[in-house]
Amino acid sequence: MLEKLGLIPIGDIIKNKSIQNFLFLAIIQSSNILITIISMPLLIQGIGVDQFGLVNLALSIIVLLNIMVGFGYNLSAPREVAINQNDNTALSHLLSNIFSAKILLAAFASLLILVGVFGLNLFKEYQIILVYSALLLFSEATLPLWFFQGMEKMKLVSIANIFSKLLFLMGIVLFIHSPEMSKWVNFMMGFTGLMINLFLLAYIHTFLQIRFYRPQFSAIWGSLKENSLFFFSNLTGYFSVNGGLIIFSFFAGAETLGMYSLAERVVMVLRLFPAIIIQAIFPNASKLYKKDSHSFYRFLKLVYIRVLIGGALIALSAYFAAPWIIRVLSRSELSESVMYLQLLSPLLFLSCLNIPNISMMLVADLKKLLFKASWMMCLYMVVVTTVLTYYFGGNGLCFGILSTEIVGYIICMVLLRTQNPTLFHGFYS
Structure with missing residues (x-):
C-alpha cells in the first residue's frame, strides 16, 4: 500500500x-x-x-x-x-x-x-x-x-x-x-x-x-x-x-578456559552489533561526506545516539540474562561462565563508543591513521591483559579487555584531533 x-x-x-x-x-x-x-x-x-x-x-x-x-x-x-x-x-x-x-x-x-x-x-x-x-x-x-x-x-x-x-x-x-x-x-x-x-x-x-x-x-x-x-x-x-582467549590459555587449565570461552563466544556474537552498524551506514555516510559535510555530521550524530541507546539496552539485557543464557547454551549451571559473561557484558556498549571515529576514518580514507590506532590499541591490550591475567586470572582478563575498548576510543579521538582537526571538530563540536 x-x-x-x-x-x-x-x-x-x-x-x-x-x-x-x-x-x-x-x-x-x-x-x-x-x-x-x-x-x-x-x-x-x-x-x-x-x-x-x-x-x-x-x-x-x-x-x-x-x-x-x-x-x-x-x-x-x-x-x-x-x-x-x-x-x-x-x-x-x-x-x-x-x-x-x-x-x-x-x-x-x-x-x-x-x-x-x-x-x-x-x-x-x-x-x-x-x-x-x-x-x-x-x-x-x-x-x-x-x-x-x-x-x-x-x-x-x-x-x-x-x-x-x-x-x-x-x-x-x-x-x-x-x-x-x-x-x-x-x-x-x-x-x-x-x-x-x-x-x-x-x-x-x-x-x-x-x-x-x-x-x-x-x-x-x-x-x-x-x-x-x-x-x-x-x-x-x-x-x-x-586475543584474550589466547592470552588466557597461558595461565588457565582446560576447564577454566572452557568456562571463559563460553562467555566470550556469547559476548563476541553480541559485539558484531557495532561492526554491522558501521557496515550498514558506510555507503550513505561516504556519499554525504563527499556532497555535504554538515549533512554527514548530522547523520552520524543521529546514528550514534541511537546506537548508544541500543548498545546500552543490549548490554544490560546480557548482564541480567547471563544465568539464563549460560544455562540454555550449556544445559547446566556454570557459575564461573555466568560471572565472566556479566563482567564482559559492558563490552557491547563500550565498543559502540568508537563507531563515529572509525566511520570518519573510513569515509575520509585515513588508512594510515586507522592502522596507527589499531597497533597502539593492540599493544595496550597485550601488555595490560597479560599483567592483569597473571595477577587476577579470568577477572583480570575481563577488566583488561573492557579497558582496551575505552583506551581504543581515546586513542582514535586523540589521533583524529591531532591529525585531522577539521574532521574531529566537525563531529564533536
Missing part, C-alpha cells in the same frame, strides 16, 4: 544493488550467529566444557592466521572486481592471481602450524585439534565472497554459506558425541566450507565464463605489497578484540 501511495519506493530500494549486497551480507552474518548459538550446547554436551574451550582456542589461532590468508583482499578485491565487471579476461587474471596468492598464504600458515606443533612442541594441550583445524585455512583461501561482492551477485554465495553451516551442524549432531571427537569439530567446519567453495568456483567458471590462468607472480607480489597496510590493520584489530 505504501508503495502504491508513493510514500516509500520499496521496489526501488529492493532493486538497489548496494541494498541487496548489504541484505545478503546481513543474512550471511545472521546465519553464522544463529549456527554458533545452536552449535554451542550441542558441542558442550558432546565433548564437554574443557574440550569445548580447547576447540575454541584452536579456532582463535586459525582465525588469526586466516587474517594472513585474507591479507586485506576482502577490502581491496571487491573494488577491482567492480571496476572490471564487464571484462572477463581481466576478471580471469584477477581471480587467478588472488586465489593463487591466498592458497600460497594458506600453505605457509599451515607450515607454521606444523613447525609449531612438531618442531617446537607448542600448543601442547590441543596440538592435534589445531593440526586438524588447518583445513579451515584453505576454506578461507577458496572463499569467493569478495568476487561476488564486486560483481554485486550476493544471493548465491549467501545461500551457499547457509547450506555450508547447516552441513556443519548436521555433522555435529551425527558424529560429535564424545571428547575424543573434539579434533573433528573444526576439521568438519573447514571441510564443509571447502566443498561449498569449490562448488562456487565451478559456478564462476561454468556460468560466468571466468577462466583460471596460471598465476602471475609479479602481479601477486605487487598486490601483497599494496595490501600490507590492510593486513596489519586487520591483524592488530582482531587481536585487540579476540
Whole structure:
C-alpha cells in the first residue's frame, strides 16, 4: 500500500544493488550467529566444557592466521572486481592471481602450524585439534565472497554459506558425541566450507565464463605489497578484540578456559552489533561526506545516539540474562561462565563508543591513521591483559579487555584531533 501511495519506493530500494549486497551480507552474518548459538550446547554436551574451550582456542589461532590468508583482499578485491565487471579476461587474471596468492598464504600458515606443533612442541594441550583445524585455512583461501561482492551477485554465495553451516551442524549432531571427537569439530567446519567453495568456483567458471590462468607472480607480489597496510590493520584489530582467549590459555587449565570461552563466544556474537552498524551506514555516510559535510555530521550524530541507546539496552539485557543464557547454551549451571559473561557484558556498549571515529576514518580514507590506532590499541591490550591475567586470572582478563575498548576510543579521538582537526571538530563540536 505504501508503495502504491508513493510514500516509500520499496521496489526501488529492493532493486538497489548496494541494498541487496548489504541484505545478503546481513543474512550471511545472521546465519553464522544463529549456527554458533545452536552449535554451542550441542558441542558442550558432546565433548564437554574443557574440550569445548580447547576447540575454541584452536579456532582463535586459525582465525588469526586466516587474517594472513585474507591479507586485506576482502577490502581491496571487491573494488577491482567492480571496476572490471564487464571484462572477463581481466576478471580471469584477477581471480587467478588472488586465489593463487591466498592458497600460497594458506600453505605457509599451515607450515607454521606444523613447525609449531612438531618442531617446537607448542600448543601442547590441543596440538592435534589445531593440526586438524588447518583445513579451515584453505576454506578461507577458496572463499569467493569478495568476487561476488564486486560483481554485486550476493544471493548465491549467501545461500551457499547457509547450506555450508547447516552441513556443519548436521555433522555435529551425527558424529560429535564424545571428547575424543573434539579434533573433528573444526576439521568438519573447514571441510564443509571447502566443498561449498569449490562448488562456487565451478559456478564462476561454468556460468560466468571466468577462466583460471596460471598465476602471475609479479602481479601477486605487487598486490601483497599494496595490501600490507590492510593486513596489519586487520591483524592488530582482531587481536585487540579476540586475543584474550589466547592470552588466557597461558595461565588457565582446560576447564577454566572452557568456562571463559563460553562467555566470550556469547559476548563476541553480541559485539558484531557495532561492526554491522558501521557496515550498514558506510555507503550513505561516504556519499554525504563527499556532497555535504554538515549533512554527514548530522547523520552520524543521529546514528550514534541511537546506537548508544541500543548498545546500552543490549548490554544490560546480557548482564541480567547471563544465568539464563549460560544455562540454555550449556544445559547446566556454570557459575564461573555466568560471572565472566556479566563482567564482559559492558563490552557491547563500550565498543559502540568508537563507531563515529572509525566511520570518519573510513569515509575520509585515513588508512594510515586507522592502522596507527589499531597497533597502539593492540599493544595496550597485550601488555595490560597479560599483567592483569597473571595477577587476577579470568577477572583480570575481563577488566583488561573492557579497558582496551575505552583506551581504543581515546586513542582514535586523540589521533583524529591531532591529525585531522577539521574532521574531529566537525563531529564533536
